[in-house]
Amino acid sequence: MRDAGSPMPGADAPAPVAGPLSPDELNALVRRQFPDYAACRVTDASGTHLLMEADGARLRTRPGGTISGPEQAGLVDLAAFLLINARLGRPTPMALTTSLQISYLNRPRPGLLRTHARMAKFGRRLCVVLAELRDEAGDLAASATVTYSVPPAAAGPGTG
Numbered sequence: 001m002r003d004a005g006s007p008m009p010g011a012d013a014p015a016p017v018a019g020p021l022s023p024d025e026l027n028a029l030v031r032r033q034f035p036d037y038a039a040c041r042v043t044d045a046s047g048t049h050l051l052m053e054a055d056g057a058r059l060r061t062r063p064g065g066t067i068s069g070p071e072q073a074g075l076v077d078l079a080a081f082l083l084i085n086a087r088l089g090r091p092t093p094m095a096l097t098t099s100l101q102i103s104y105l106n107r108p109r110p111g112l113l114r115t116h117a118r119m120a121k122f123g124r125r126l127c128v129v130l131a132e133l134r135d136e137a138g139d140l141a142a143s144a145t146v147t148y149s150v151p152p153a154a155a156g157p158g159t160g
Helices: 023-033 069-088
Strands: 040-045 049-055 096-104 112-122 126-134 140-149
Touching: 023 040, 023 069, 040 069, 049 069, 069 096, 069 112, 069 126, 069 140, 112 140
Parallel strands: none
Antiparallel strands: 040 049, 049 112, 096 140, 112 126, 126 140
16 A cells, blocks of 8 residues: 555656766756856756755855845756756756745855755756855855746657
């Protein structure tokens, strides 16, 4: 008998094509698709979490030397996008942000910034990622929940 908390058989999202994308593959994706984020580098990735570093000295700041809010939101959004691509096991450029809720908690200054993203829900069409942005001292600068719409995988030859 299935307990109420376990998913229905077949209700889970499709498994990754060939395992999660590696940090090197994700960094190549950033270079190809997001040249504006050259300051970012994935250092660790699996199907459930991702760690990305950014050189805050190369990001836009507000007067007073604080990394701008749009830059912080962009970092958590990029980390969520890359985690979803890692989990899918294939580049999926048409995965689209449908919701991004962010709380700015402390002023991050230029320096090394780390974004840790973890998968909260991986569904057939929607994925929810929880992300934290920390400054060089390890202080929590922002916390976000990012929801993505994921297109269905293209049918391969001989299917359907």
